[in-house]
Amino acid sequence: MEAVFGLLLMLLRVSHGVETSCDGRQDGAQCYGALGGTVVLQLMDSASEIFRYEWSKNNKTAILQGGKNKKLINQIEKRSSFSDGTFRINSLSRTDSGEYTLQTYDSSGQRSEQRTLQLFIQGVEAYCDGRQDGAQCYGALGGTVVLQLMDSTSEIFRYEWKKNKIITILRGKKNNIVFNVIDDRSFFTPSDGTFRINNLSRTDSGEYTLQTYDSSGQRSEQRTLQLFIQAPVSSVLLVSECLSQGWTRVSCSSEGGDSPQYSWTLDGHTLTDAELLSGNHETNNIILKQDVSGRLVCSVRNHISSVSREENISTCKGVETSCDGRQDGAQCYGALGGTVVLQLMDSTSEIFRYEWSKNNKTAILQGGKNKKLINQIENRSSFSDGTFRINNLSRNDSGEYTLQTYDSSGQRSEQRTLQLFIQAPVSSVLLVSECLSQGWTRVSCSSEGGDSPQYSWTLDGHTLTDAELLSGNQTNNIILKQDVSGRLVCSVRNHVSSVSREERISCIFINCTLSNGTHISQWVSAATNTLCIELTTAPTTETSTVGKETVNTVTITNVTSSNQTVTSSISDDPWYFRKNNVVAIAGVLLALVILVLVGVAVICSQKKQKNDKPKEETDEQELTYADVRFMQRQGQQVQKRAEVEVEYGQVKFPQRPRQSVERAGDDCLYAQVHKDR
Structure with a gap:
């Protein structure tokens, strides 16, 4: 009976929450987890004194391996954690169900203990009374919903239950079920009118209509219910941080879960306006005022599940400043919500009586040698031997x-x-840059909060100069001249705080035509430019030497993309590498080729006339020819080829031998070029 009661209690816990715990230190323990939720298993009292242990599933897969002075191996570490005998598994799925075995070993390698536990993963179960017309019911994704449709079917001659007024789900007569289209995952009990649907999916959401009929076929009753399927909430994460004013920002988030709702408590009571600076107890982000501390709990719930997380929040210290007030007329600064330490005197031990007052009216401090100290703000300050801390x-x-x-x-x-x-104090600096039409760069710097902020700028570590600045300097908005780029830092400060932000600044000029004919010509940021593709292959000149033949190859590559053509103007490159001169270059080279061919023809003619004359000895000749190519590189889309396409022209002369060699009269293939040494 106790076992049955324990099982029912565990099932109840599963149905109301997604985190369960189980003591697995007893052999044969039965543990339950909620689908999509978390289970906490107590496997051992302590792992620190166990020489070696292994926890495996179905005697096959080792999930955990570790031991004394051994590195822990966790096969599911992305969704679990193990700490000194306690194993926490998140995001449970049905495949996590199974038999798990723990084996421990001593230093000799002998098994000292073995015990098993059964883990069952169940969907969250919800109940809803659908006997009222217009009822709204909720079920958990992957879980079970029990719908009370009728009191009993024994007195109902005929009934039908439809989804969205189209699909008949259930039909019956009195205590007999005629058919159930989802009988593989549901069960209807005619005696009490309950319909149990398992393994719920989002497609089960919808409007369901129950219609009952009398023996004459007349409809006696009709009522509807809305069924909503939601993913349960799980794994709440609580993150807190101290702000500069001594406030505490806390954010609460849950893993998964549809339509989560949040609530907060501090030491058991709902947060009040006296404790909250911003937000309310129903949002997932709050800011607590200074000096608010205690056990903070964030609860996340929806219609079918609820989970919570708690954290002890301690008081945050604000910005602390110090000031020497021993000089008459000293100016001291303190941060709002923070602390200021004032050095008022060297020592009070030798001062017979002293008084420190505000605006010559209110006495804040009164004391002296052998006199009791009176401090009007002692609840938030302290005074020690001349130093006052507020x-x-x-x-x-x-x-x-x-x-x-x-x-x-x-x-x-x-x-x-x-x-x-x-x-x-200043905080959260934002830096925004913009390229202007003249090639200038406008940069604005702003900070969240902060009284009397002062701005300063550096570029690559040095203060901006007039040669780099078009306007601004000590302001939060500046304009940089053309071609100024580098690591720009904006620093924002006042007397109690200082923050900075940096960004790489670079504006480039783009000039391109898109595939739709749109021409773009403007200055843009190099870091965010997506309009044009830059020239990626620069003009190159390759020189190779074979024997005494020198080959110079000049290649000009025009890079195109699938939908645009990029034009680039680079002032430092030779004129013949500029794309705008391609047509002129082609014309000039074509004329040169024609001149070379005419020259070759003339030389061949003269050679033929002198063929019978004795040949003069000539010096060794160094053969040089040029290989000039214009190539159109194609991207994903084929561009229209240029009308003039010159591959290359070769003029080649082999080294002449010292002895005379007679040539055939018509054997003129190359022109001989003699060079005087």
Whole structure:
């Protein structure tokens, strides 16, 4: 009976939450987890004293392996954690069901213990009374919903239950079920009118209509219910951070879950406006005021599940500043919500009586040698031997403070004042840059909060100069001249804080035509440019030497993309590499080729006439020819070829031998070029 009660209790826990726990230290333990949820298994009392252990599933797959002074191996570490005998598994699926075996070994390798546990993964189960017309019911994705459709079918002559008024799901007469189209995952009990649907999917959502008929075939009743299938919430994450003013920002998020709703409690009570700076107890992000601390709980729920996470929140310290107030007329600054440490005196031990007042009216501190200290703000300050520390500063703390000291006769021996200014610290700097039409770069710098912010700029580590700046300098908006690029840093500061932000600045000029004929010619940021593809292959000149033959190959590559052509103007390159001169180059080279061919013809003619004359000895000749190519490189889309396409022209002369060699009269293939040495 106890086992049955325990099982029912476990099932109840599964149906109301997605995190369950189970003691697996007893052999044969039965543990239950919620589909998509978390299970916490107590496998051992402590793992620190076990020489070696292994936890496997179905006697096949080793899930955990570790031991004393051994590295832990966890096969599912992405969704689980193991800490000194306790194993936490998240995002449970039905495949996690099975028999798990724990084996422990001593230093000799002998197995010292073995025990098993059965893990069952079940869907979240929900119940809904659908006997009221217009009822709204919710089921968990992958889980089970139990719908109370009728009290009993025994007195109902005929009934039908349809989805979206089209698909008949269930039909019956009195206590007999005629058919159930989803009988493979559902069960209807005529005696109590409950319909149980398992393994719910999102397609089960919809409007369901129940119609009952009497023996004459007349409809006696009709009512509808809306069924909504939701993913359960799980694995709540709580993240807190201290802000500069001493406030605490806390964010709460859950893994999965449809339509999550949030609620917060602090030490058991709902958060109040006195504790909250922003947000409310129903949002997932809140900011707590300074000095708010305690056990903070975030609860996340939807209609079919609920899970929570707690964290102990301690008081955040604000920005702390210090100031030497021993000089008359000192100016001191404190951060809003922070702390200021004021050095008022060297020591109070030798001062008979002193008084520190605000605006010559309110005495803040009173004390002296062998006198009791009176501190009007002792709940947020402390005074120790001349140093006054004030916490949780507010704007009301700003003002003029006067210190007066007196000797034993009651005569004032000294008086000095200090000005205290309370400022909000700067934070979260935002840097935005924009390329202007002239090639200039406009950059704006802004900070979140902060009183009297002051701005400064550096480029690659040095302060911006007039040669780089078109306008601005100490302002939050500047304009950089053309061709100025590098690592730009904007620093924002006031008397109590300082923050900075950096960004790489570079504006480039693009000039291209898109496939639709749109011409783009403008300055854009190099980092974010997506309009044109830059020239990726530069003009190259290759020189190779074979024997005494020197070959010079000039290649000009025009890069095109599938939908645009990029034009680039580079002032430092030779004129013949510029794309705009391609047509002119082609014409010039064509004329050169024609001249070469005419020259060859003339030389051949003269050669033929002199063929019978004795040949003069000539010096060795160095053969040089040029290989000039114009190639159109194609991308994904074939571009129209240029009308003039010159492959190359060769003029080749072999080295002449010292002895005379007679040539055939018509054997003129190359022109001989003699070069005097």
